[in-house]
Amino acid sequence: MTRPHDMGGRFGDGAIEPEAEDIKFHADWHPRALALTLAAGALGQWNIDTSRHAREALAPRDYAGFSYYEKWLAALADLLVAKDMVTPAELTGQAAPALSPLTDKKLPKERVAAMLAKGGPADRQSGIQALYAEGDAVITRPIAESVLVNGGHTRLPSYAAGARGRILRRHGSHVLPDSNAHGLGEAAEPLYAVAFPASELWAHPEHPKDEVVLDLWQSYLDAAP
Amino acid sequence: MQRWTWLQACVTIPLMPHDHADHSHPHTLLPSDPALRVKALETLLTQKGLIDPAALDEIIDTYENRIGPRNGAQVVARAWSDPAFREALFEDATAVVTQMGFYGRQGEHMVAVENTDAVHNIVVCTLCSCYPWPLLGIPPGWYKSDAYRARVVREPRAVLAEFGVTLPAETAVRVWDSTAEVRYLVIPQRPPNTETLDEAALMDLVTRDSMIGTGLARQP
Incomplete structure (x- = not known):
């Protein structure tokens, strides 16, 4: 039953290592992986739930073996292909990169602050009546x-x-x-x-x-x- | 080339849940070294006109230098100092932090929870790494670790001990597992003998970990 990401309560993971507040990343490529994922997400071809699922859908051996940002990168590559934004041949370098029809959606430097500030709220009007009250x-x-x-x-x-x-x-x-x-x-x-x-x-x-x-x-x- | 033939057979398979081999995992086509993998993807997406490397620099600069736990510390210090602010914060944290300019990605629905003698709050995301970015920045390594995600819901006091925190026996622990888009900010207890300190001085007592619940505010 256990899905690889669904680890709450699991035994055997060892001790936790606290770290200083000024440590933001643990390798030079980490910030690049983070920024690449956010910039690709800003193209609007998937939502946060799709991207979470793409990480969870990694093979359990990959999910367990990959570091945090490796999971992000793998899911990003999988999504880019699933959404027909890149081809497998482009990923391997066997085909020359073709210009995307989505270039007008590219996040420019000037729009980064606005994109991060805008966020993506998930609250919505719903016709479904709340069945429960506090204390139920x-x-x-x-x-x-x-x-x-x-x-x-x-x-x-x-x-x-x-x-x-x-x-x-x-x-x-x-x-x-x-x-x-x-x-x-x-x-x-x-x-x-x-x-x-x-x-x-x-x-x-x-x-x-x-x-x-x-x-x-x-x-x-x-x-x- | 044999691999290429296999690839051609796979490109039309959408990313849908299934238990077949690696058909939906094109990431295996990238270099295995993650630093090279990032470089390869960034180069490819740049050449395809999908990303602007300068925008990546801007995103990194934002989270390395501009958005971090000092934002949250400002909220906590004001909550300690201003009773009306504190009341409004627990009534509608999203509205309050928005007024302070701290609304944004991964902080769209904020709830503040207060540590007291009776209850100590700790935040986790067991399924991924949900965290209030506009108030605390990007999460620390341990917050995203398997060990923290697996253990803190089952044995929060053992986890606290690894952070050097021991709670009184009469204090209940409440662990918040962030399973939705609601993000939780812990308001730690104000340390004793701080009545004369102003907000700026109080901010210095507020650690990142104290706003996640794995730490306490510093003594002056």
Whole structure:
């Protein structure tokens, strides 16, 4: 069941290494990979959910073996080909690069600040009525897979599947990643912060008062009996 | 060339979920060394007219030099100093940080959560690396690491210990897993004996880690 990116609760990853605030990147090519990904994203040929799914869709051995920005680069290359923006022969250097029909969408230096400042808000009007109020008991769907596309994108982590929690906060309606990642429309629906006792999620919780809170869409939830 | 024949057979397969071999993974066609891979992709996209290298420089300069945790520290210091600001921040953080000029990519929906004697908040993104960029900059290496993503939801106190933080037994831990586009900013507890400090001095006590929840604010 485990998808390679869905690692919350996993054992065996070792210690965490804190680092100083002035360290921004760990190799010279990291900032380039970051900027390249953002500039390519600004061409508007995919959305954030598509790009997350492209990273998750890497082969598990690649996902596990790649460093952070290697995952970004691999997903970027896969997306560029999937969206017919580059050809495999161009990637290998076997074909000369052809000028793209999307050149008028290229992000110029002068528009970078505006692009970063504008962001990409995900809240939307939705015709779907909110079913839950703060304090309501809910239970998440039992399997942490996309119900729309087999092997597709979802934002329900495995460790929180089939778990009972309570609505902590309402966030209004947001774009549904499960749909948006696959070009099936934004399908906005109510989004909630849902609190789960640690004892509901883990066999050996550290402390009886501890909780984990996840942002979950209404279609991930049922009313708890 | 045999590889080329295989490629031709694959180019029409869209990036859809499936469990076939490597048909949807054209990234394997790039050089395996990541530094060369970046260079190859940047060169190709430049030649195709899809990117402007000067725009890449501008993006890097923004996150290396202009957008970072001092933005968040300004929000925290004001929340410590100004009760009306603090109230507005917990009511609608997005509106408040927008007024301060801190709206932007990966910070479109902000929620501020407050550390108290009763509850200590920690933020993670177990599925990827969601983080409030306009307020904290790009995330540190450990925030994106498998170890942090895997462990902090299950054993937050053991993780805190690795950051040198021990909480009182009566304090509950609340870990926020950023599964949607909502971004969380932790407002750490104001250190004792700081009543005489102004906002600028208070800002110096606010560390990046204290706004993620893996640290506490510095003592003056």
